[in-house]
Amino acid sequence: MFTIAKAKSEYGIWSSDQPTLAAPGRGMVMVDVIAAGICGTDFHIYRWDEWSSSRIKTPMTIGHEFVGTISAIGEDVAGFEIGERVSAECHIACGECALCRTGNTHICEKTEIIGVDRPGAFAEQVLIPATNLWKVPDVIPNRQAAVFDPVGNAMHMVTTAKVTARDVLIVGGGPIGLFAAAIAKSHGARTVVVQEPNQARAAIANSLDLDLVVNPRQEESRSEILKVTEARGPDVVLEVSGNGAALNAALDIAAPGATVALLGIPGGPVELDLGGKVVMKGISLIGVTGRRMYETWFQVEAFMLKNPELIDKVITHILPAKDFAEGFKLMEDGACGKVVLDFQSLKTGTVQ
Ligand SMILES: [Zn+2]
Numbered sequence: 001m002f003t004i005a006k007a008k009s010e011y012g013i014w015s016s017d018q019p020t021l022a023a024p025g026r027g028m029v030m031v032d033v034i035a036a037g038i039c040g041t042d043f044h045i046y047r048w049d050e051w052s053s054s055r056i057k058t059p060m061t062i063g064h065e066f067v068g069t070i071s072a073i074g075e076d077v078a079g080f081e082i083g084e085r086v087s088a089e090c091h092i093a094c095g096e097c098a099l100c101r102t103g104n105t106h107i108c109e110k111t112e113i114i115g116v117d118r119p120g121a122f123a124e125q126v127l128i129p130a131t132n133l134w135k136v137p138d139v140i141p142n143r144q145a146a147v148f149d150p151v152g153n154a155m156h157m158v159t160t161a162k163v164t165a166r167d168v169l170i171v172g173g174g175p176i177g178l179f180a181a182a183i184a185k186s187h188g189a190r191t192v193v194v195q196e197p198n199q200a201r202a203a204i205a206n207s208l209d210l211d212l213v214v215n216p217r218q219e220e221s222r223s224e225i226l227k228v229t230e231a232r233g234p235d236v237v238l239e240v241s242g243n244g245a246a247l248n249a250a251l252d253i254a255a256p257g258a259t260v261a262l263l264g265i266p267g268g269p270v271e272l273d274l275g276g277k278v279v280m281k282g283i284s285l286i287g288v289t290g291r292r293m294y295e296t297w298f299q300v301e302a303f304m305l306k307n308p309e310l311i312d313k314v315i316t317h318i319l320p321a322k323d324f325a326e327g328f329k330l331m332e333d334g335a336c337g338k339v340v341l342d343f344q345s346l347k348t349g350t351v352q
Pocket residue numbers: 039040041064065149150
């Protein structure tokens with residue numbers, strides 16, 4: 001079976017030929033992968049940074065955002081049929097701890113993530129608990145169904161930060177920042193500003209009909225943000241860059257009382273002026289991870305059905321799975337929005 005895996009070496013991702021997976025056990029389902037998105041997490045693993053080298057046991061088939069077709073069903077699974085098209089929540093929670101039992105499954109301490117802790121979706125087939133599956137409506141095309149998960153990250157961040165009638169600054173115009181911008185706009189934000197130094201990504205942000213796209217490396221970006229927020233600064237900051245300097249600048253420009261939601265993962269510890277920029281300004285700092293199960297999924301599906309053209313603006317590349325190296329290179333260069341790998345092409349030879 002063709003898979004894209006992290007082998008032992010320090011930097012990179014390889015295709016490997018893994019044995020076909022065993023039949024699904026109790027409560028499990030086998031999904032034949034149609035398409036899968038490359039996530040920032042996959043890129044962390046590709047770079048083999050501090051986080052991934054401490055967390056991941058090699059060899060590991062990576063990938064966790066996908067759409068596919070059910071090809072086998074284990075015992076005790078109800079409500080699913082062979083041939084159904086599904087996506088899936090990649091966080092597999094224990095379902096028993098206090099967090100799981102109080103509606104906080106997304107921060108279960110025993111979470112296992114496919115493509116991180118167990119074999120992932122950059123493969124012809126993936127095994128997944130039936131409870132994690134999400135049935136995909138027929139009208140959502142494969143390329144969009146493959147990115148339910150990152151749109152979910154963006155949705156979770158926007159809904160947690162509460163953007164309606166507020167001025168929103170999004171720090172980082174990668175796929176999640178771009179999805180978040182489109183969602184914030186549809187959730188009634190007063191203004192939406194995206195801050196992104198990379199030109200290709202800024203161009204995508206510009207296509208989303210936002211209030212402002214700024215380059216933080218240009219001196220006037222600060223005054224431009226203050227101008228659209230009537231000199232108060234943003235009420236909501238959505239930090240998706242993981243860049244400590246950018247976070248400090250955002251805390252500096254944020255309005256007193258602002259909500260600052262953090263989703264980007266910095267490469268290491270970040271120094272903050274907590275006294276001056278957080279405590280004295282009454283800022284709320286919120287960490288956002290994963291998606292609420294399954295509230296966020298309902299919200300994402302509704303958003304996708306209403307705004308398919310916005311999702312398509314952020315998906316810039318669909319590549320045959322065999323050309324995965326090109327996808328990682330695009331991410332390295334920042335020359336893309338969301339990159340989706342087509343696994344059907346392994347069988348049909350064509351990209352759909
Ligand atoms: Zn992801």
